[in-house]
Amino acid sequence: MEDSAMGWCVRRCCIVACVAALGLAMASGAQAAGVLAIVASGRSLSAADLLHVPGVKRADLSGPALGLGRDVAVVPLAALLDPGAGLSFRAADAFVAGIDAAAFASARRTGAEPWIAIETTPWPRRRNGDDRGPFALVWLGPGAAGVPRERWVDSLVAIAPLDGPALPVAQTARTQAGRAAFAADCAPCHRLLGAGDGALGPDLGQPMNATRYLTFEGFRSIVRDPRAVRAWPGQRMEGFSPAALPDAQLAAIWAYLGSLSPPAGRGRMPAPQHSPDR
Ligand code: HEC
Structure with missing residues (x-):
């Protein structure tokens, strides 16, 4: 429905404008490119840093969950940090996916592993026009299609240990x-x-x-x-x-x-x- 010619044009123009703006920012050296904060280790990694992490490869992420593209750079999450008791993945818009050790383990049993995707060519924007880069939590492997949508995180800005207060207990x-x-x-x-x-x-x-x-x-x-x-x-x-x-x-x-x-x-x-x- 939103794929009317008009909607397509608006999204398309956003991408063009974004690329132009990025070009300007890069030319003037004004804006530092986005960084991914690894809160556990106090590191902030740029796209260039991530592209040098061992294990980086290209993957097809055109599937329904995020639809980022057919040829996207990805690094294994395991190369960045140990999930420990669990991790929270925070997006720029305050969406947070909390993934505990049991959820990582159940994904692994189906053959799905977590990776961090890096935007090297512009990703399609959200329906409302918001940017989805430059990083995303994605899943690869045989079971990836079964990982719930809430565990795929675009416009990812930070990864932190999972430590917020637990949800209130349930009795029945x-x-x-x-x-x-x-x-x-x-x-x-x-x-x-x-x-x-x-x-x-x-x-x-x-x-x-x-x-x-x-x-x-x-x-x-x-x-x-x-x-x-x-x-x-x-x-x-x-x-x-x-x-x-x-x-x-x-x-x-x-x-x-x-x-x-x-x-x-x-x-x-x-x-x-x-x-x-x-
Ligand atoms: C992607 C984020 C997101 C998820 C996931 C989500 N919600 Fe929401 N929800 C919102 C936002 C944002 C609003 C405020 C209205 C809006 O912008 O859509 C909202 C509004 C609501 C409201 C109306 C509250 C009010 O006072 O008007 C209810 C009820 C609700 N959500 C229940 C749920 C339940 C139950 C789930 C899980 C099954 C859920 N939501 C999952 C983002 C989310």
Whole structure:
């Protein structure tokens, strides 16, 4: 739909303008090229540094997850740092993918390994025109196509040890399933009662828990297709199809969120809505 001739032209012109601007910046030596911060080791690496890392090769990343191109320079993540207990991958727009040791291990079992892609020729832009370079977390190997979209990170700016406060605990099997689904699918953008690193979307637990002001139907509509509920140009959340997030998991997320909401006061004055740490 967005591939109208007009949309194509606008995106195409963005790329042309970007290349022109980059050329200008390089000619004047004004703007340092983007760097990737490896927080664990205190290093900041430029594209040129990364292209000298042992193991660099070219890969076909034209697949559906990011669609960066058929011939993209990549370096193995393992050559840069040890994932340890887990890593968080932060994008320029505050999207954060937290990938713990278990998630790395389950990807490895399917034959998918993490790599860092480096933009050497311009990558296609996002639908809203945002730049996606110069670095990205990508997955290569037989199981790469099965790695969820939330674990592919474009406009990657920093890699840090995974150490943010853990998501609130869940008490029942159902809410535990909801917590796991929230961690994988929602935490890249939403915090929960302050926990997590995602900051692209609102905290869904405070000041008011989302289950207090949404109905389940409304919640499901937002998760399946946010544009069916409200639409505006700056909108960033993408819908989750039933294939990406089955109904049972969606309902489990709702149950988990609801379990964190203080019960509505029965005849009592509701407690003031202060977050516990302020
Ligand atoms: C790519 C980032 C991203 C992901 C992943 C994401 N969201 Fe969102 N979400 C947003 C943003 C940003 C908004 C604010 C509206 C907008 O810009 O789309 C939002 C809004 C919402 C809202 C409406 C909140 C309000 O008060 O209006 C709900 C509910 C929601 N998201 C639930 C979820 C759930 C549940 C998941 C996981 C299944 C999820 N989101 C995954 C970015 C994301």
